[in-house]
Amino acid sequence: MDHAADALRTDLMTITRYVLNEQSKHPESRGDFTILLSHIVLGCKFVCSSVNKAGLAKLIGLAGETNVQGEEQKKLDVLSNDVFVKALVSSGRTCILVSEEDEEATFVEPALRGRYCVVFDPLDGSSNIDCGVSIGTIFGVYMVKDFTEPTLDQALQPGKNMVAAGYCMYGSSCTLVLSTGSGVNGFTLDPSLGEFILTHPDIKIPKKGKIYSVNEGNAKNWDGPTAKYVENCKFPKEGSSPKSLRYIGSMVADVHRTLLYGGIFLYPADKKSPSGKLRVLYEVFPMSFLMEQAGGQAFTGKERVKTCFLPVVV
Ligand code: AFP
Numbered sequence: 001m002d003h004a005a006d007a008l009r010t011d012l013m014t015i016t017r018y019v020l021n022e023q024s025k026h027p028e029s030r031g032d033f034t035i036l037l038s039h040i041v042l043g044c045k046f047v048c049s050s051v052n053k054a055g056l057a058k059l060i061g062l063a064g065e066t067n068v069q070g071e072e073q074k075k076l077d078v079l080s081n082d083v084f085v086k087a088l089v090s091s092g093r094t095c096i097l098v099s100e101e102d103e104e105a106t107f108v109e110p111a112l113r114g115r116y117c118v119v120f121d122p123l124d125g126s127s128n129i130d131c132g133v134s135i136g137t138i139f140g141v142y143m144v145k146d147f148t149e150p151t152l153d154q155a156l157q158p159g160k161n162m163v164a165a166g167y168c169m170y171g172s173s174c175t176l177v178l179s180t181g182s183g184v185n186g187f188t189l190d191p192s193l194g195e196f197i198l199t200h201p202d203i204k205i206p207k208k209g210k211i212y213s214v215n216e217g218n219a220k221n222w223d224g225p226t227a228k229y230v231e232n233c234k235f236p237k238e239g240s241s242p243k244s245l246r247y248i249g250s251m252v253a254d255v256h257r258t259l260l261y262g263g264i265f266l267y268p269a270d271k272k273s274p275s276g277k278l279r280v281l282y283e284v285f286p287m288s289f290l291m292e293q294a295g296g297q298a299f300t301g302k303e304r305v306k307t308c309f310l311p312v313v314v
Contacts, residue, residue: 014187014196014198019180022182036091036093039087046087047084047170048168048170051076051129054129076126077122077123078101080101081099089106093116094112095107095117097120098117099119099120100122114147115143115144117141118140119139121138124138124252125252127249133250133253135170135171135250136250136251138251140159140282140285140286142157142163143161159286162285162286163180165286167286167290169253174189182293184203184204184290185203203294209258209262210243211264212243212245213245213258216245216247222270223269225301
């Protein structure tokens with residue numbers, strides 16, 4: 001990339017401009033998705049700013065703690081959930097929200113209902129917050145046929161029915177990766193402009209990768225084929241080089257690296273977690289959507305993730 005030319009670039013493709021361009025390709029579109037996305041983007045900016053300030057503001061403390069002003073503090077993941085729920089409800093384009101932080105789905109009040117159901121993990125990788133490692137928000141969007149009377153089964157749809165998915169990674173930079181079903185694009189937040197700018201157009205996962213990514217601490221509980229696969233990454237047949245191991249423990253960061261550098265990320269089911277640890281609806285389905293849109297694959301080990309309900313490997 002020519003950084004000098006980049007610095008002089010004045011014709012910026014912001015995420016809003018990008019989505020409006022896409023919208024204009026569908027004359028029947030009423031702009032609902034554009035509005036929904038602008039509210040998701042607002043949530044991402046808010047959480048990014050909170051993550052950046054977390055150390056200073058002591059947002060990383062336990063929920064229920066009080067700060068020096070005697071105000072109750074919210075843990076970062078609780079705060080992020082509040083931010084996204086409010087942003088999504090106020091968009092007027094959602095009818096059901098399913099969040100990793102809430103035990104029950106949120107049914108939006110009738111006056112604010114719209115035709116989308118959003119499933120999301122507001123702050124995934126939260127065990128990494130206290131040490132400043134990359135974390136992220138993951139989201140998937142379904143369309144609901146009859147949004148006047150939404151029911152829970154409209155949120156419990158297979159991944160293949162998703163109409164859009166993405167994640168925002170809060171790392172050394174803040175990057176929002178999005179697919180609306182025709183490829184994957186990455187946008188980086190320019191803090192001076194407060195805008196996400198298209199920096200990674202049409203992401204395609206490299207055909208071959210030299211990295212495998214897995215929590216090997218679980219190896220003693222893996223089944224035979226999984227153990228054999230990982231063994232082969234380390235001790236390949238004569239003539240091939242071993243793969244490198246990279247594991248962050250924050251799915252957004254591990255998937256982001258896999259999308260850009262190639263390779264495999266897996267969280268296999270094991271004796272301790274027979275259905276795997278990753279949450280199907282708001283972790284595995286959105287990431288599988290993105291992987292496939294970027295030319296990659298997502299498997300449970302037995303079948304394509306997007307057509308099933310119990311995936312264990314991405
Ligand atoms: P937390 O949000 O509890 O940190 O979980 C993160 C996560 O769901 C996913 O982002 C990681 O890939 C995975 O769990 C890490 O799990 P291990 O810590 O068991 O490796």
